[in-house]
Amino acid sequence: MPISIADVIDAHERIKPHIHCTPMLQSSQLNKLLGCELVFKADNMQKVGAFKARGACNAVFSMDQDSLSRGVVTHSSGNHGAALAWAAAMRKTPCTVVMPDNAPQAKKDAVISYGATVVFCEPTMTAREATVATLMEKDGASLVHPYDDDLIIAGQGTAALETITQLEQPIDILMAPVGGGGLLGGSALVIKQSLGFESTQVIGAEPEMANDAWQGFNSGVRVAKFVPNTIADGLRGTVGIRNFEIITEHVDNILLTSEARIVEAMKLIWTRLKIIVEPSAAVPVAAIMDQPDQFQGRRIAIILSGGNLDLDHLPW
Amino acid sequence: MPISIADVIDAHERIKPHIHCTPMLQSSQLNKLLGCELVFKADNMQKVGAFKARGACNAVFSMDQDSLSRGVVTHSSGNHGAALAWAAAMRKTPCTVVMPDNAPQAKKDAVISYGATVVFCEPTMTAREATVATLMEKDGASLVHPYDDDLIIAGQGTAALETITQLEQPIDILMAPVGGGGLLGGSALVIKQSLGFESTQVIGAEPEMANDAWQGFNSGVRVAKFVPNTIADGLRGTVGIRNFEIITEHVDNILLTSEARIVEAMKLIWTRLKIIVEPSAAVPVAAIMDQPDQFQGRRIAIILSGGNLDLDHLPW
Numbered sequence: 001m002p003i004s005i006a007d008v009i010d011a012h013e014r015i016k017p018h019i020h021c022t023p024m025l026q027s028s029q030l031n032k033l034l035g036c037e038l039v040f041k042a043d044n045m046q047k048v049g050a051f052k053a054r055g056a057c058n059a060v061f062s063m064d065q066d067s068l069s070r071g072v073v074t075h076s077s078g079n080h081g082a083a084l085a086w087a088a089a090m091r092k093t094p095c096t097v098v099m100p101d102n103a104p105q106a107k108k109d110a111v112i113s114y115g116a117t118v119v120f121c122e123p124t125m126t127a128r129e130a131t132v133a134t135l136m137e138k139d140g141a142s143l144v145h146p147y148d149d150d151l152i153i154a155g156q157g158t159a160a161l162e163t164i165t166q167l168e169q170p171i172d173i174l175m176a177p178v179g180g181g182g183l184l185g186g187s188a189l190v191i192k193q194s195l196g197f198e199s200t201q202v203i204g205a206e207p208e209m210a211n212d213a214w215q216g217f218n219s220g221v222r223v224a225k226f227v228p229n230t231i232a233d234g235l236r237g238t239v240g241i242r243n244f245e246i247i248t249e250h251v252d253n254i255l256l257t258s259e260a261r262i263v264e265a266m267k268l269i270w271t272r273l274k275i276i277v278e279p280s281a282a283v284p285v286a287a288i289m290d291q292p293d294q295f296q297g298r299r300i301a302i303i304l305s306g307g308n309l310d311l312d313h314l315p316w
Numbered sequence: 317m318p319i320s321i322a323d324v325i326d327a328h329e330r331i332k333p334h335i336h337c338t339p340m341l342q343s344s345q346l347n348k349l350l351g352c353e354l355v356f357k358a359d360n361m362q363k364v365g366a367f368k369a370r371g372a373c374n375a376v377f378s379m380d381q382d383s384l385s386r387g388v389v390t391h392s393s394g395n396h397g398a399a400l401a402w403a404a405a406m407r408k409t410p411c412t413v414v415m416p417d418n419a420p421q422a423k424k425d426a427v428i429s430y431g432a433t434v435v436f437c438e439p440t441m442t443a444r445e446a447t448v449a450t451l452m453e454k455d456g457a458s459l460v461h462p463y464d465d466d467l468i469i470a471g472q473g474t475a476a477l478e479t480i481t482q483l484e485q486p487i488d489i490l491m492a493p494v495g496g497g498g499l500l501g502g503s504a505l506v507i508k509q510s511l512g513f514e515s516t517q518v519i520g521a522e523p524e525m526a527n528d529a530w531q532g533f534n535s536g537v538r539v540a541k542f543v544p545n546t547i548a549d550g551l552r553g554t555v556g557i558r559n560f561e562i563i564t565e566h567v568d569n570i571l572l573t574s575e576a577r578i579v580e581a582m583k584l585i586w587t588r589l590k591i592i593v594e595p596s597a598a599v600p601v602a603a604i605m606d607q608p609d610q611f612q613g614r615r616i617a618i619i620l621s622g623g624n625l626d627l628d629h630l631p632w
Contacts, residue, residue: 023339025361044590045341106587267627274360274623276590307590311583316628 003150005193008157015057022046024166030272036295041163044277044307048082051159051305056083058155059144060091068093071141075128077236078107079306080146085116098131106310125238147180148240157186159303172298175284177305178204178213179235181243188250204254205287207232213239214254231259234280257286263315276307319466321509324473331373338362340482346588352611357479360593360623364398367475367621372399374471375460376407384409387457391444393552394423395622396462401430414447422626441554463496464556473502475619487516488614491600493621494520494529495551497559504566520570521603523548529555530570547575550596573602579631592623
């Protein structure tokens with residue numbers, strides 16, 4: 001049975017003692033500049049600095065004692081790895097994270113600092129999955145997939161669930177970046193199954209240089225193999241099977257944006273909201289900057305996915 | 317009659333339709349690292365990116381129509397200038413800001429973007445005051461002093477007033493940076509005149525390279541002339557007469573910290589809280605990092621003063 005908003009509500013009950021209910025932020029200067037009204041769900045301020053804490057926490061706190069004793073394993077370009085390490089430490093279960101060797105240093109450091117074992121691999125989905133399979137066989141550890149997993153999708157959906165309770169006015173659009181599709185899928189479930197949001201559009205935003213979700217959304221066939229090449233390191237995963245189903249059913253559109261625009265949007269968010277967001281989190285604002293006419297006068301909630309990056313190597 | 321918490325409450329009633337009630341932020345990683353429990357009042361997310369919006373708004377919204385028609389003038393290393401320009405624009409009164417020529421470009425740009433006229437001068441208090449006097453004579457404009465003004469002190473105190481209503485648990489200490497003493501003075505008034513905070517200490521933090529408040533606090537004689545040389549550009553003012561009186565009466569201690577530690581603290585806040593703070597805002601955390609033993613196990617509220625700086629010229 002496909003998951004629904006009920007699973008997201010269950011997830012929220014399970015994880016809310018452990019996560020932050022992150023604030024909603026606005027900037028009138030930014031609204032003036034872009035010609036629309038933006039409200040930001042600041043999940044860059046979530047535990048481990050990313051929404052990924054939600055899904056990982058839901059997965060690990062759903063495990064029984066027997067599985068916990070054998071540990072958890074995952075592959076991640078960074079934030080899910082840190083999130084799983086953080087959640088695993090709370091339940092005292094061993095955690096191994098397979099990371100592409102081009103992941104940002106700040107993300108590698110974070111995974112290690114939360115107590116996980118890190119194994120590096122080539123930066124392709126095939127290499128990530130093969131390395132994980134080897135580790136699962138060796139230790140009997142459970143895979144906590146970074147996105148293609150019902151518990152993960154339900155967990156990530158809690159960001160949108162909190163958002164709709166925090167909103168002071170209705171929204172026309174909810175936007176989220178799309179990498180593997182956990183956040184966008186979970187968010188779409190929440191919006192499309194909530195009373196009062198019947199006319200709210202759900203729009204994903206993706207880098208042109210990692211446009212597998214956009215391709216699949218438009219052709220109807222999921223792109224399973226893809227080598228992304230984007231500064232938005234959190235969006236380098238390929239949309240999962242479960243995620244693709246949910247996105248196809250519930251998402252209204254996916255927009256693409258360029259690398260230069262992502263950097264511009266990131267700097268604009270830093271300057272106007274006074275918060276640190278990583279490139280991936282800036283992708284929805286970049287998409288709005290690309291086609292401001294389409295968003296003119298609309299009220300838009302944007303989920304800021306994370307704030308982890310190397311402060312010594314900024315892209316400007 | 318010296319001002320009291322009643323003036324701060326009046327100020328809050330006057331300005332709250334125009335300002336943000338900024339969020340309180342925490343990081344368990346940061347607490348673990350420093351061995352104490354820190355709650356941050358994020359006034360870097362205030363209008364114009366600094367607590368200065370509070371005082372300027374209180375001053376301008378206290379003016380009568382006759383004074384408004386002649387305009388306002390001030391001197392400021394940046395944030396008060398932007399705040400006054402912002403507040404003046406809301407009341408459609410002309411605004412001139414005298415700025416030291418070494419103010420950060422981002423702050424110069426902000427003052428201009430809010431519609432004020434900028435006049436540059438040498439980076440000394442004497443030059444700032446002389447230039448303002450000339451302008452006042454010429455236009456009949458009212459001086460809105462950046463800190464040595466009862467309405468400004470009362471306005472800045474509203475950050476602490478909001479803080480005590482937002483706290484979920486009592487605090488042992490409230491800390492704020494000290495430049496001219498508007499924020500520290502206003503905060504001290506609020507804490508020392510609020511029921512339930514009898515045992516809360518108020519501590520100022522100041523760069524060693526701009527230690528005029530510390531000198532005056534310890535000698536009992538205000539330092540009136542001083543050439544500061546600190547990266548914390550918001551703290552380059554010299555403590556005002558009214559401010560010095562309040563600080564001497566109500567503040568428990570002033571701590572000094574080094575330039576290197578300020579940069580280290582700033583980067584730590586960026587990394588752990590995922591927010592942009594300017595060097596001045598990091599001074600209290602820097603002081604805690606200098607002597608962690610003194611703060612071990614204490615619960616401390618820190619007012620983050622601002623988040624305006626040149627993102628193209630970071631100090632690391």
